[in-house]
Amino acid sequence: MALTDAAQRVQVSAYPDAYAKHEPIATQIVNLLTGGAARAAGDSTEARCATGGEVAASGWTVPVRALIVSGFRTAERPDHDGVDLGAGRETPIRAAAAGQVITSRCDVDPSGRLCNRDGSPSTPGCGWYVKVRHAGNFVTMYCHMIRRPKVTVGQMVAAGQELGDVGTSGHSSGPHLHFEVYDSSRGDKIDPVDFMRNVGAPLGGKP
Ligand SMILES: [Zn+2]
Structure with a gap:
């Protein structure tokens, strides 16, 4: 049409x-x-899901291609407001959609010192992390990066643009990406697995 x-x-x-x-x-x-x-x-005849490194027709793409190792607000972890993707150390983390960087810093330590080393289950916070605001009132968050993110506050990023690399800074027991999606219109975080599936860029291992 x-x-x-x-x-x-x-x-x-x-x-x-x-x-x-x-x-x-x-x-x-x-x-x-x-x-x-x-x-x-x-080009509406060809509808399929985006694989790693591809952007879906919706404009969304997977931040890292890796297995889901812990889900959103599970019975065991009701306060876990995101999904954990078991990517290895130094895996590039990509913006899930185009948008503007609204946060890029070391959680709990403005100097960054506490984030420049591996965290642990007793270390507080998200480590080095980035938040991006997207069209449609969505915000995505990317935690536990290995070092200072590659983007700065106010910067516009494209879908798939590299934000930083996987690490285990902050409250983390090993290298992975903790990924959250916030829906401003609902005023709450939502299940990233459902959301990313709905936009044609499903999370998880290789298809
Ligand atoms: Zn997590």
């Missing part, structure tokens, strides 16, 4: 062709914001 027809279905205009003139700029904006999602509008 042409975008201008889709627009007319969503909001009926007395001038149905009026939407067409906005299409090129709209496509450009969506592509810039999402790292390529607008291409889905012209």
Whole structure:
């Protein structure tokens, strides 16, 4: 379906062709914001999930391709507000979608000293971590990086852009990525496994 027809279905205009003139700029904006999602509008016949290193038509991609080693708010860990992905030390962590970096720091130690070494179950906090705000009121968080993140607050990042590398800084018993998704419209963290599956970039091991 042409975008201008889709627009007319969503909001009926007395001038149905009026939407067409906005299409090129709209496509450009969506592509810039999402790292390529607008291409889905012209290529809706091929719908499949993104694998590691690919961006789904939704604009989302997996931050690391690794097994899920601990889930979101499980019976054993009801306070675990994210999912743990068992990637090895130094694995690049990628932005799950385009957005703006809103946090990039060492949790509990502004100097970074406490995050420049391996943490432990008795070390507090998220270690070196990054938060990115995305379109649609979503925020993603990436914890326990091995060293200072590669991005700074205010920076715009593309889907799949490297944010830092897997480590075990902060409250962590071994190298992994702790990944959280916050839905501002709901005012709560949500299950990243469900969310990423729904956007066509499912978490977990190799498909
Ligand atoms: Zn975790």
